Amino acid sequence: MDKRTEWTELGLSTVDKMLIWAIPPVLGGVLGWFLPVIAEWASSLPWVPFQGPLELVASLHGPWVALITALLGLLAGMWLSHAAIRESLHVRLSDRELQLSVNGAEAVYTREDIFAAFLDGKELVLVGQQGQELYRQKIEGKARLFTEEFLRHGYPWREGDPYADEYRRWVANSPELTAAMNALFEAREKALREDDKDDADDLRRELSKLGVTVRDEGKRQYWRLHGSRL
Template identity: 50%
Template sequence: MNISRPSYRESTAVGFSTAIRVLIFVGCSVLGLALGYFIPLIAKWALTLPWVPFEGPLKLITSFSGVWVTVVTTLLGLLAGLWFAEEVIKDTLHVVVSGETIRLKKDGAVQEFRRETISTVFLDGKQLVILGSNGEEHARETYDWASGRIADALAEHGYSWSPGGDPYKEQFRRWVLDTPELPPAVNALLKAREIALRKKEKGEAKELRREVSKFGFVVKDEETRQYWRAQTTGP
């Protein structure tokens, strides 16, 4: 991870530095090459076991012989390593803080929020949360690194950081089917979202959270359990 130390007008980036990116690509490439090189030997050994899954593909690998087989599997291992490294980098939240905006990048998607729309920022477990002036959630993204790094970046540019976590945490209530305090449409969305959470469909769950927010409610998760609160005008 790397944080630049800019002047007031420059932005502060919190994410993988170039050196760490190179290490990730090199490390995954080496592992991929090694795995690919030994795939023919691993396949032969696996077929000696009393029971092994994917027996068909393993027999196919061992049916070929020659140096070219090792060359092909090694190259495939390299490609797999490069792909995995790219996925690791894409799946890691990258934050850019400036005097005017907070910009989030993850999974190829970019979110940008202007200072005047942000009331406070905090960590809820491993999730970075940005709140608006009415208590609405602008963003909730997994952030696996030390909170001090992002807290320093926000303080440097004058944003409000809540070290105690969510200022609205006491207002959350666990959702159960057909909660009477919620409109039928919100209950229907949360029911669909519960199914998405159980199926680990992260994209669908995130989209349904956005739909719930349009009705003036905030939802967060603990595994497949959902908790909700109404948007307010103050913590």
Template identity: 45%
Template sequence: MGENRTILGINKFEKSLILVICTILGAIIGWYLPVIADWVLKLPIIPMEQWVRFISSLDHFWVSVIAAAVGIIAGLIFSLVVFHESLTVTVSDHQLELVLGDEVKTFKREDIYAVYMENKNLVVLGQDSQELYREVLEAKLDTVRQAFYLHGYPWMDEDPFADHYQRWVEGHPDFPPPVNALMRARERALKEDKKTAKYLREELAELGVVIRDERNGQFARKGGMD
């Protein structure tokens, strides 16, 4: 008999809706491609002019048919990419499984100190208050809360260590040089490359530093608090 579990993430209805909308949009854009090409040719500056003129010169009906078919396929592919890059969370009585793309992470329930939502991010803290996981979860807050309550996880309505954060400044005396260097790099990355900022957050988490981003800067705390 299988273990009781709850799955969180994009549900079947939402997946169907995304699939339908993306394929319809792809088909519409493809069907009206000749009209779009004719309109673009009237602009004073034409991007990729040779290609636009080539499309406009072809038989509009068959261009529409072929482009609509290509648009449908593109919509399907885009939908599959969205599904693949969306977080799926499986909550059971004994463990928490998080799947994002090809990455799978698993945590035992007894190793988790707290679970909460911060904005749209699901945050998992370990027994030493360290951040084990943080990622955007497309699910309603009440649904997420009920799932974790149902399986006996230590759900929190907010960060239990919210009062322990300090605003980070260059050369912060409470953090060692390697941490300050990563924080400095992340400060730059927040303005230039969000993906790099995410990776730097994960590196800092491995060093026991938990980050909270505010409009006026980075706030940080050290793990291992009781």
């Protein structure tokens, strides 16, 4: 009997990765090559900002200038390509285990850990057996493939959030929540206004430790209780 574990990988396809590695460097190199000409033209327009740097670039002459700026553009494009791939979610799943990695951070769950898995827009959401949100991250690739592969490997895939009806909108000093919870929501509201995703995610995890699951709709925060607080 063949007991080898079958793994499925989801995320950026090979073609996607090839395009990401090719397009930004090429565009960066082309833009860099023409940068001296563009800078000279832009510096003649008084309403264009950064006149000082533009005039400096426009003052440089010689074929070596275009070569250097093209090389710098190429390197900048390669850095963007690397960042785009590193920050995209990679999912690896078998019938027993689910591995997720993005931006150097990894998370592993067994199939038994998961009560529900679903897509909230373009975000993959995993909910634990106590109703807590285990994981939330934007996906890359076709949503249909996530649905098909999670079901094929026996995961409890849902068409939507099974707790959707339990959320209520957070308002300042919500009487149903403790002072500590409200303080975390206030800090998170500030992070959302400032588009500080890392801080917002950290505060989401802190609220989860207190038994509160958070869902965002734009800059608005919605919450429900999970675990022993239900």
